[in-house]
Amino acid sequence: MTTAVADPRSGGSGAQAVAASARQLVKAYGSGETRVVALDHVDVDIARGAFTAIMGPSGSGKSTLMHCLAGLDSVTEGRIRIGEQEITGLKDKKLTKLRRDRIGFIFQAYNLLPTLNALENITLPMDIAGRKPDKQWLETVIATVGLEDRLKHRPTQLSGGQQQRVAVARALAARPEIIFGDEPTGNLDSRAGAEMLGFLRRSVDELGQTIVMVTHDPVAAAYADRVLYLADGRIVDEMYRPTAEAVLDKMLRLAESTDPGAVAQSGAAPAAGPAGRRTPDGLEAFGTFDDGLEDRRDGSGRGVDFDAFGTNGSRP
Numbered sequence: 001m002t003t004a005v006a007d008p009r010s011g012g013s014g015a016q017a018v019a020a021s022a023r024q025l026v027k028a029y030g031s032g033e034t035r036v037v038a039l040d041h042v043d044v045d046i047a048r049g050a051f052t053a054i055m056g057p058s059g060s061g062k063s064t065l066m067h068c069l070a071g072l073d074s075v076t077e078g079r080i081r082i083g084e085q086e087i088t089g090l091k092d093k094k095l096t097k098l099r100r101d102r103i104g105f106i107f108q109a110y111n112l113l114p115t116l117n118a119l120e121n122i123t124l125p126m127d128i129a130g131r132k133p134d135k136q137w138l139e140t141v142i143a144t145v146g147l148e149d150r151l152k153h154r155p156t157q158l159s160g161g162q163q164q165r166v167a168v169a170r171a172l173a174a175r176p177e178i179i180f181g182d183e184p185t186g187n188l189d190s191r192a193g194a195e196m197l198g199f200l201r202r203s204v205d206e207l208g209q210t211i212v213m214v215t216h217d218p219v220a221a222a223y224a225d226r227v228l229y230l231a232d233g234r235i236v237d238e239m240y241r242p243t244a245e246a247v248l249d250k251m252l253r254l255a256e257s258t259d260p261g262a263v264a265q266s267g268a269a270p271a272a273g274p275a276g277r278r279t280p281d282g283l284e285a286f287g288t289f290d291d292g293l294e295d296r297r298d299g300s301g302r303g304v305d306f307d308a309f310g311t312n313g314s315r316p
């Protein structure tokens with residue numbers, strides 16, 4: 001299945017620049033009886049300057065897709081491009097350089113170096129690449145993630161949320177061509193998560209940053225411009241301008257179509273009640289169903305400093 005980057009906001013006519021793409025991407029692990037096809041002929045274009053979320057049940061291939069797109073994992077078949085450059089077939093050294101110079105990462109395990117303080121961790125990728133940080137931008141990033149008074153602290157002296165903010169600041173500071181995040185807000189409480197997502201959103205809107213994020217959380221996905229749905233290693237659906245409700249609804253329908261029993265057995269009554277309370281059971285296949293949905297989604301939930309991050313009104 002081919003997923004073109006048509007932008008419905010421009011009436012579907014204007015094709016957007018592509019930041020990364022996969023063509024007929026196959027990723028298989030193991031061999032013989034233990035062979036697992038994690039990605040099954042995936043075609044996808046990731047639009048430049050847009051925020052893309054990847055969703056799908058546990059084991060559907062989300063992380064594998066992200067790792068392959070980011071050049072962190074080899075592919076079994078197919079081609080990956082970052083911008084115009086094909087990365088499949090690149091030798092390790094070139095791939096490492098490409099990742100270092102052009103890609104930013106935000107993982108749940110923050111991968112901060114314990115011997116460096118927060119500021120040093122934030123600027124480390126640029127230091128390694130021999131690039132001077134743009135001082136003004138660095139200050140903007142640090143101020144926005146609220147780390148000004150923690151810059152001299154080492155990771156062990158920071159809370160989990162602060163460490164994650166360092167990791168996000170590190171990814172953004174170098175202004176990479178594309179940032180990949182694997183559940184970037186997974187370990188944050190809802191307030192810190194909303195702040196982080198607001199900041200990522202702002203970096204897309206105001207700075208043209210390209211972000212790809214794997215998430216299980218409909219609220220997080222609602223910050224994106226586009227949601228891709230994976231099931232069994234294939235892209236089975238997508239949604240532009242998502243809302244948390246619409247994402248949740250789509251997840252429910254996909255869970256029903258891939259495992260009708262799960263939703264039926266849960267006693268779910270999809271027509272009744274608020275979407276967020278329907279069928280946590282039926283959504284288990286999607287991993288961590290976020291029970292805090294309503295808290296963060298309702299009108300008053302916007303008090304969670306969305307304004308401070310310039311996202312008020314439009315998201316999630």
Ligand SMILES: Nc1ncnc2c1ncn2[C@@H]1O[C@H](COP(=O)(O)OP(=O)(O)OP(=O)(O)O)[C@@H](O)[C@H]1O
Pocket residue numbers: 029030036037038056057058059060061062063064065286287
């Ligand atoms: N290193 C590996 N060796 C063997 N199989 C693997 C490996 N990594 C992933 N897989 C398998 O590939 C499939 C896709 O895994 P992947 O981690 O991409 O799924 P996911 O959608 O990110 O799942 P989750 O939401 O649970 O993190 C799964 O069946 C998984 O068991």
